[in-house]
Amino acid sequence: MKIDSPSSITSREASIRLEWISTRILPGVAVLLLSIPLCQWADSNLPNGIVPAYIIYMMIVIVLWSMYMAVQYAFVGIAQTWKNNTHACNNQTATNESTAQKPVFLLEAMPVYNESEIIEAACEAENTEEVSEAEVSEDVYTAEAGELAKESHASATYQQGIDDFYQSQAESQKKKLDTIHEYLLYIMSPFVYEEDMDEFCTDLLRFAMDHNYRPEVEWKRYKTKLSSLDVRHLLWSIATRLGLGKGKVYSNDDCACYIERRFASLCVTASGEPLSHNTLRNLTVTSNSDQIHCDYPGKDGLLFHIPLQLGGEKG
Numbered sequence: 001m002k003i004d005s006p007s008s009i010t011s012r013e014a015s016i017r018l019e020w021i022s023t024r025i026l027p028g029v030a031v032l033l034l035s036i037p038l039c040q041w042a043d044s045n046l047p048n049g050i051v052p053a054y055i056i057y058m059m060i061v062i063v064l065w066s067m068y069m070a071v072q073y074a075f076v077g078i079a080q081t082w083k084n085n086t087h088a089c090n091n092q093t094a095t096n097e098s099t100a101q102k103p104v105f106l107l108e109a110m111p112v113y114n115e116s117e118i119i120e121a122a123c124e125a126e127n128t129e130e131v132s133e134a135e136v137s138e139d140v141y142t143a144e145a146g147e148l149a150k151e152s153h154a155s156a157t158y159q160q161g162i163d164d165f166y167q168s169q170a171e172s173q174k175k176k177l178d179t180i181h182e183y184l185l186y187i188m189s190p191f192v193y194e195e196d197m198d199e200f201c202t203d204l205l206r207f208a209m210d211h212n213y214r215p216e217v218e219w220k221r222y223k224t225k226l227s228s229l230d231v232r233h234l235l236w237s238i239a240t241r242l243g244l245g246k247g248k249v250y251s252n253d254d255c256a257c258y259i260e261r262r263f264a265s266l267c268v269t270a271s272g273e274p275l276s277h278n279t280l281r282n283l284t285v286t287s288n289s290d291q292i293h294c295d296y297p298g299k300d301g302l303l304f305h306i307p308l309q310l311g312g313e314k315g
Contacts, residue, residue, distance in 0.1 A: 015253055020167075023072060031065050039060055042056050054159045056152075058152055088227055180204075183306060184200070184305045193223055203262065207238075211242075211254045215261045215262045218265060224291075226263075227266060228263065228266045229285065229289075231263045231290045233283070239306065252283055253281060256283075260277065260280060
């Protein structure tokens with residue numbers, strides 16, 4: 001790309017560039033900056049989620065730019081009309097003064113007629129020049145509109161990528177919670193009364209959504225007595241599908257802390273002494289009296305080995 005040196009730029013080119021900067025670039029930057037607080041104000045006053053923020057921003061930019069262009073073209077039209085009227089009045093005044101100072105004879109009529117043609121030719125040249133400038137400005141404006149449309153499309157694509165990502169994350173999380181809830185309803189039905197099942201599952205699902213959640217109330221209503229091994233296997237089966245292990249979301253300590261709070265009366269020795277935290281961290285230890293066993297995930301890493309989900313697991 002060839003870049004003109006300052007000495008090679010004519011005064012006309014410099015004028016056009018200065019006009020382009022003052023009438024397009026600077027107002028465009030002002031419109032973009034002014035649109036930000038207006039977008040924030042509109043987003044805060046509209047109901048949440050009714051219109052995405054980027055749509056509001058684009059609409060404000062378009063409205064402000066349209067208003068600016070309308071006002072600009074209105075002033076340009078008024079100025080051009082005033083300029084033409086002034087030019088015509090000056091020519092008429094000059095003609096009248098010339099006529100008053102000296103009578104025009106037949107032999108002198110021809111030079112006067114030639115001067116009129118010269119003036120008309122100059123006016124036509126000036127109008128042609130103005131039309132050329134308008135065409136150049138229109139071409140530049142069209143190019144800028146294309147660039148703005150391209151930037152707007154890129155911004156919309158970027159925002160769509162963010163929205164789709166978080167929507168996918170939310171759908172994946174909901175699927176996990178629904179699968180765990182189904183497992184709890186099935187595996188705990190022999191041990192928890194039906195009227196208590198919603199409350200029992202709700203607390204465990206809160207832990208499934210937040211590994212830092214710690215229950216405040218112990219669960220004490222059982223149809224059949226459970227052991228600490230049973231609830232440890234229950235927590236392991238759930239946490240391993242949410243990511244259990246070193247460097248993952250859930251740790252053995254998270255599960256042990258939940259068990260200590262929620263199933264405190266089950267976490268005691270035969271003599272009634274509370275089991276240590278390190279003992280409860282061992283989630284997969286087994287015995288011959290286990291009633292709830294560790295449910296190891298299949299190839300999909302999510303489904304449980306219960307009748308309602310076995311059909312959905314392949315391999």
